[in-house]
Amino acid sequence: MAQEQKDFQITIIGGGIAGIVLAISLLRRNIPCIIYEKAHAFSDIGAGLGISPNAQDAMAACDPSVHEAFKNVANGNTWESKKSFLFEFLDGMDGATTDSPLFHIENRTGLQGCHRGAFVNELIKLLPSNLVQFNKQLQTVEENRSGGIRLTFQDGTIEEADAIVGCDGIKSKVREILVGADHPSSKCSYTHKYAYRGMIPMPQAVEVLGEERALNATMWLGKDKHLLSYPVAHGTILNVVAYCSSSDDWPSESQLVLPTTKEDLLRDFEGFRPSVLRILDNTDKLDRWAIFDLGENPIPTFATGRVCIIGDAAHASSPHHGAGAGLYIEDAAVLTSILAHDTIQGGADIEAAFSAFDRSRRERAQWVVQKSRRAGQLFERQTEIDSDFDKIYKELEETLPTIWDYDIEEAIKIASIELDEA
Structure with a gap:
C-alpha cells in the first residue's frame, strides 16, 4: 500500500547529487519537496567519482532507481x-x-567509478521537470509568524517553506545561516x-x-x-x-x-x-x-529548528578515502526514513525529526572527515609511520571496513529510536 502523502513540503537548497538523491528518496516516500538551485541548469561537469560499497547500499535504501542510475554509468577494474x-x-x-x-x-x-556528470544526467531522469527552480541564490532565512520559514533569494523573490534541507555543498549558505556567519565552522x-x-x-x-x-x-x-x-x-x-x-x-x-x-x-x-x-x-x-x-572546525549540529544540512554542507570531507559521496547518500536515506515516520506530521514534528537525524549521523560523518584527512597524510609520508608501508596497510585495513560495512538498515532503525526518544 502506498504511503499517505505528508501534508508538509521539504524545501531543498542545492541541486547537486545530494539534493537530487534526497528529492528522489522523499518522493518515493510520498513526501512533497522542491529544489532551489543557484545555477541556471543542472551541472554535468565534474571529475571522476568513486563510489564505495556503503554508498551503493544507501542508494538502494533511498530508492532502487538511484542504484540503477549509478550502475548504468559505473565501471570498475577491467581485469x-x-x-x-x-x-x-x-x-x-x-x-x-x-x-x-x-x-x-x-x-x-x-572500486566503482563514474564521471560525475554522467551520474547526474541519469539521476535527473528520475525527477519531475517541475520540481526544480534554477537561478535561485539563497540570501536569508527567517522564521515566520506561523513557525514556518521565509526564504529570500538574490533575485528578490520570497518563498515560504515548512522546512529546509541545505544540500548546497562546501560553500553552503544554509550552513552559514544555521551556525552564524562568525562561527568557525560556517566556512570550510x-x-x-x-x-x-x-x-x-x-x-x-x-x-x-x-x-x-x-x-x-x-x-x-x-x-x-x-x-x-x-x-x-x-x-x-x-x-x-x-x-x-x-x-x-x-x-x-x-x-x-x-x-x-x-x-x-x-x-x-x-x-x-x-x-x-x-x-x-x-x-x-x-x-x-x-x-x-570541515575537519579543523567540525560543525556543532546538523540541525536547528526546521533547518537541516546534509552532505558537504554538514561534513565536507577531503577525498582521500573516497567516502564523501557515500556519506551524503547515507544522509539522504536516514533523513527521508525519519521524515516518513508515522509520527511526523509537520511543525514541531519536523524539528524532532531533524534533531534525531543530527544525533544519529554527526558522530560517524565527522569521524570519516578526520580519517580521510589522516589517509591523505599516510599516502604522502607525513605521519609518524612515514614510509613504513606495512604499517600504512595495516592502518587502512583497520579503518576502511568501518566506512564500507556500515549497515544502512540498522542505521535507519537507530535513527527511528532516536526519534522515539526525542
Whole structure:
C-alpha cells in the first residue's frame, strides 16, 4: 500500500547529487519537496567519482532507481582478477626498490567509478521537470509568524517553506545561516592540499602505462604527493588525480577550481619515477582543485529548528578515502526514513525529526572527515609511520571496513529510536 502523502513540503537548497538523491528518496516516500538551485541548469561537469560499497547500499535504501542510475554509468577494474580491488599501491618515487605493488586493498565491490556528470544526467531522469527552480541564490532565512520559514533569494523573490534541507555543498549558505556567519565552522578550511585532475583516452593510457596499470585502479605514494588513476566512462577513459601538499594559502577566495598547466604539474612531481611522469605528461583537460573540509572546525549540529544540512554542507570531507559521496547518500536515506515516520506530521514534528537525524549521523560523518584527512597524510609520508608501508596497510585495513560495512538498515532503525526518544 502506498504511503499517505505528508501534508508538509521539504524545501531543498542545492541541486547537486545530494539534493537530487534526497528529492528522489522523499518522493518515493510520498513526501512533497522542491529544489532551489543557484545555477541556471543542472551541472554535468565534474571529475571522476568513486563510489564505495556503503554508498551503493544507501542508494538502494533511498530508492532502487538511484542504484540503477549509478550502475548504468559505473565501471570498475577491467581485469577479472582485480574486480574486488580498491587500489593497488605502488612506491611512486624515483629510485623505488620495486616496480611491483607494495600491497592492495579490496572490498566486496572493488572500486566503482563514474564521471560525475554522467551520474547526474541519469539521476535527473528520475525527477519531475517541475520540481526544480534554477537561478535561485539563497540570501536569508527567517522564521515566520506561523513557525514556518521565509526564504529570500538574490533575485528578490520570497518563498515560504515548512522546512529546509541545505544540500548546497562546501560553500553552503544554509550552513552559514544555521551556525552564524562568525562561527568557525560556517566556512570550510583549506587542508593545504590540492589536486590536479585530468583524463587520458584509454588507448593512449594503455600505450603509456601498459594494460595492467591503465585498466585497473592504481595509487602511487610519494613524499608530500601522491597520484591515483582508475578507468571511467565504461573503461574508455583513465581518470587521473595527482595530489600535492603546500604550505602556501590557496590563491583564490571565490574559486576552488583553477586552470593550470602541464608544466606546473610536472614541476610539482619532480622526483617521481619516470612511469608516473609519463602519465602526467599525457594527461589532458587539466584543472587544479583545492581540498577544503570541515575537519579543523567540525560543525556543532546538523540541525536547528526546521533547518537541516546534509552532505558537504554538514561534513565536507577531503577525498582521500573516497567516502564523501557515500556519506551524503547515507544522509539522504536516514533523513527521508525519519521524515516518513508515522509520527511526523509537520511543525514541531519536523524539528524532532531533524534533531534525531543530527544525533544519529554527526558522530560517524565527522569521524570519516578526520580519517580521510589522516589517509591523505599516510599516502604522502607525513605521519609518524612515514614510509613504513606495512604499517600504512595495516592502518587502512583497520579503518576502511568501518566506512564500507556500515549497515544502512540498522542505521535507519537507530535513527527511528532516536526519534522515539526525542
